[in-house]
Amino acid sequence: MTKSITMLGIETSCDETSVAVMRDGKLHSNIVSSQFVHGQYGGVVPELASRAHQKLMIPIVEEACAKANVVFAELSAVAGVRGPGLMGSLLVGLNFGKSFAYGLGIPFIGVNHMEAHIYSNFIDEPYPAFPLVCLTVSGGHTQLVLMRKDFSFELIGETRDDAAGEAFDKVAKLLGLGYPGGPKIDAHAKQGNPAAIDFPRSYLEGDAFGFSFSGIKTSVLYYMRDNHPNGISQQQLDDICASFQASVVDVLVNKTLLASKELGVKNIALAGGVSANSRLRSEMSRAALEAGLQLCIPKSEYCTDNAAMIAALGYRKYLRNSYSPLSETAVASLELAAHL
């Protein structure tokens, strides 16, 4: 009988401390501890994030292993995020992961956070087939990525300014909804009319696969200033959220469909925190069905930051003996790798 491969995944790129255990490609635990300390500041405070990771790291490793019914000696390798992200946060998880692997005498595998977001589509079967176009929409990135095969990432389009998640968070802040804003706008939008206000859709002539979301944020600001200088009713708030969300989702869906058409790719996927958005999920599903495309969307809990996606990519790298040297460093602006 072949020996099981038990992978420990560690995610500490921003403000979620997360640890997962995967055995032979099957997820056994995925503990995510969100740091609520940042809420009062309206965004992530880097120094507080790294301090919280430091405090939570060992208890969450113990919890993830206990939940998976795995003892440390059974681990085959440790996969940890090495970038992109906040340097102080990355250093806590990466240095813990390398030391832990070294102490156990097992390999360490450094993982790119944005590549791992895409591999959240490879946690639960059925996995998507290649070639694949993935729209990754998160707090710091908006990317269209062509994957011709496993571990091959071609960036075909990205945002010129704000990421989609950043636009959700900034609009939520100006509407007084707090941080993180994406889920709050999503909830209000469910009660609102998406056609109530015609916010602009930015298609960027001459840059078919590029994105820009800073204009829509300004449009919402001006709309509020010009139409509701003295506050808004619940229904008006719901309508603004629904209309803003519809304008962002329209662009995301249309550009993804265009990319798949122009590249002749029949498989599309979603990844990143904004892919937890209910309208993006339903509109992308509708559009994919109409166009005869195969769409893969991860479960909502695998869209926002989590260690299951780190373990999923780490597991596949382990199968290829793609280990990292212990000298591997954290890189705050790490880019997608063209090939493994």
Ligand SMILES: Nc1ncnc2c1ncn2[C@@H]1O[C@H](COP(=O)(O)OP(=O)(O)OP(=O)(O)O)[C@@H](O)[C@H]1O
């Ligand atoms: N239901 C939702 N609708 C819209 N946006 C959402 C929803 N849920 C989460 N988000 C957004 O997703 C973002 C967080 O996603 P994620 O955790 O992937 O980002 P990040 O890790 O901070 O950034 P990056 O992955 O680019 O480094 C936030 O901007 C949040 O508002």
Ligand SMILES: [Mg+2]
């Ligand atoms: Mg992320």
